[in-house]
């Protein structure tokens with residue numbers, strides 16, 4: 387049974403690597419360079435098959451790799467089996483603190499973290515850590531809280547690649563895949579309203595337009611509203627846009643961007659989708675308060691009946707829908723993982739860096755972009 391799981395994980399990694407072989411090509415590079423020879427590296431990551439694919443390639447560059455599961459709910463048993471079969475120590479039991487202590491007991495010199503939990507735990511006086519990488523926005527927020535971090539931490543979230551590729555194209559493509567999968571809707575001819583025109587909203591708008599919808603944008607910031615205008619999208623007021631949209635998407639990162647009160651003016655039958663942070667951009671609790679009835683139309687699809695006969699359908703309970711459905715191409719994540727490996731390689735050479743936060747340097751993003759272009763067969767040197 388457990389062998390089946392690791393075989394399935396291996397097959398999935400093989401399939402993904404066939405069409406975008408950035409990690410195997412980096413693996414060859416690390417096998418030749420051996421940048422982590424004699425080093426111990428501690429990783430606190432979501433243990434998905436993609437992560438297992440990354441760690442397998444990293445180990446080709448030498449070193450001792452110790453891994454903890456960032457969250458038991460995102461841990462794939464096949465990925466864990468695969469890593470253990472590969473001789474890597476993986477901690478999945480106990481609570482987060484137990485797992486982090488177990489990783490730190492190996493006295494790692496380099497750390498990689500999602501959420502600044504492993505790094506936080508390594509801040510003690512006897513830390514062996516020379517440098518660390520934080521991947522997530524929430525981890526960077528914690529890194530920036532007052533208090534001294536006695537080693538450099540590379541911020542992998544705020545470089546140029548993540549906004550442009552993962553946030554814009556990754557979410558833009560994945561969100562509409564998720565909507566189509568849940569509802570069976572063909573998007574052509576529909577009218578879409580997008581709240582927020584940051585990288586995420588911009589990608590969602592572009593992919594909606596490519597699918598044949600009419601897109602309008604509501605954006606609070608005048609500069610970004612002007613960008614939306616020149617990108618060719620009308621920028622109505624919220625109430626005006628809501629009155630005619632058949633699909634409404636939030637991408638603001640703000641709680642209650644779409645209040646129950648505003649939704650009272652929505653078009654009957656409108657579909658509501660969140661692509662932003664957390665589950666509160668659409669005021670679901672407020673809808674609950676005023677709704678007369680809620681029908682479960684299908685998995686992750688609920689239709690709310692409001693006073694006056696208005697019906698609104700909410701997808702994914704108001705949580706970021708592409709994440710709820712794990713939809714979209716893995717390529718942006720693989721690119722980010724490639725950048726993570728190149729950053730670890732750079733840190734192993736012990737560059738002179740100040741303690742605390744450093745944004746990932748552009749030369750590493752450029753190297754990751756070149757590996758990605760090569761994997762896509764689009765590299766011209």
Ligand SMILES: NC(=O)c1ccc[n+]([C@@H]2O[C@H](COP(=O)([O-])OP(=O)(O)OC[C@H]3O[C@@H](n4cnc5c(N)ncnc54)[C@H](O)[C@@H]3O)[C@@H](O)[C@H]2O)c1
Nearest residue numbers: 582583584585586605606607637638639643661662663706
């Ligand atoms: N679904 C995913 O997989 C995924 C991936 C990356 C980021 N995110 C999240 O998506 C959200 C947007 O990301 P981003 O990088 O585009 O952020 P951003 O902050 O650059 O852009 C958000 C935009 O929304 C606008 N805005 C804020 N409140 C508004 C309101 N009430 N009405 C209209 N516009 C409003 C802001 O002016 C801003 O331009 C963030 O919460 C981010 O964490 C989700």
